Amino acid sequence: MMREKEIHQMIYRTFRQGVGVAVGPGDDCAALDFGGSRYFLAATDQLVSDVHYIQGKTSAAAIARKLFNRNLSDIAAMGGTPAFALLTVASHSADKKWYSGFIKSIQKEASKWNVSICGGDISSVKKDVTVCTLTINGWVEKNKICLRLNAKSGDILYATGAFGNSFKSGHHLDFTPRIEVGQFVAGEFTKAMIDVSDGLLIDAQRLASASGVGLVLDTARIPLRKGASLKAALSEGEDYELIFAVPASKATMLEKKWPFKNIRLTRLGNFIGGKKGGIYDLEKRELTAIHKTGFDHFDDK
Secondary structure, three states: OOOHHHHHHHHHHHOOOOOOEEEOEOEOOEEEOOOOOEEEEEEEEEEEEOOOEOOOOOOHHHHHHHHHHHHHHHHHHOOOEEEEEEEEEEEOOOOHHHHHHHHHHHHHHHHHOOOEEEEEEEEEOOOOOEEEEEEEEEEEEOOOOOOHHHOOOOOEEEEEOOEOOHHHHOHHHOOOOOHHHHHHHEOOOEOEEEEEOOOHHHHHHHHHHHHOOEEEEOHHHOOEOOOOOHHHHHHOOOOOEEEEEEOHHHHHHHHHHOOOOOOOEEEEEEEEOOOOOOEEOOOOOEHHHHOOOOOOOOOOO
């Protein structure tokens, strides 16, 4: 079976982008240039029963909340503002009560962020599975957009929040996307950012690899969610925190100006020249050789 990374590489090689696509596949959002001072952002994500949540044990309201907010996390990683969404649901067993709870919950989340859910599709499936997809659109100023390829050697890697034990703790169903944080740091403090959904190690590697640099992580500084081990923090994913590269000259000012009293900000490491995408600890050990890098949909279990 192909690995997720192999499928991504096939997509990058095959899909051809037309005029107006400023950022195509490979970042947290696509960015479309319609003229003016802003890019139009577009991203899509899905929830599959018994993959992203436990069917029969997760309420329709919680499913809707997670679907909406994990998409907003992609907008946050670009430094953007959400605006519109499209929704699809395909289910075998969902009834009137389930749809009512789902629709009310997702509208509640949309109202928080002033997002209009303006279209979509409903379908049935033959097997006992539910698949929900949301396409999120938004805007970002062209001079503030954050891309994975903009980290530089000498930059400092920062992170919001804590990591690990997301699924067992229930964090993966009930988290706040870091929209305000993304908007605060974008442009002024960083041009390179990614949201941590598949695992801190693999998403940090994606940032470093896209930028053509390596990264030294101080693993002792990684904030652990209650009940989490270092292994879980590095590999489990579903954290929906932001990690971003900040020039060393701006680090002190970032920490001084940080306005989010309830959101932890942590220096995790430094980007270095050398092996593209190499992730090392302070003892110069390659962390991807020691730990599982993160979640892969096609990994044999």
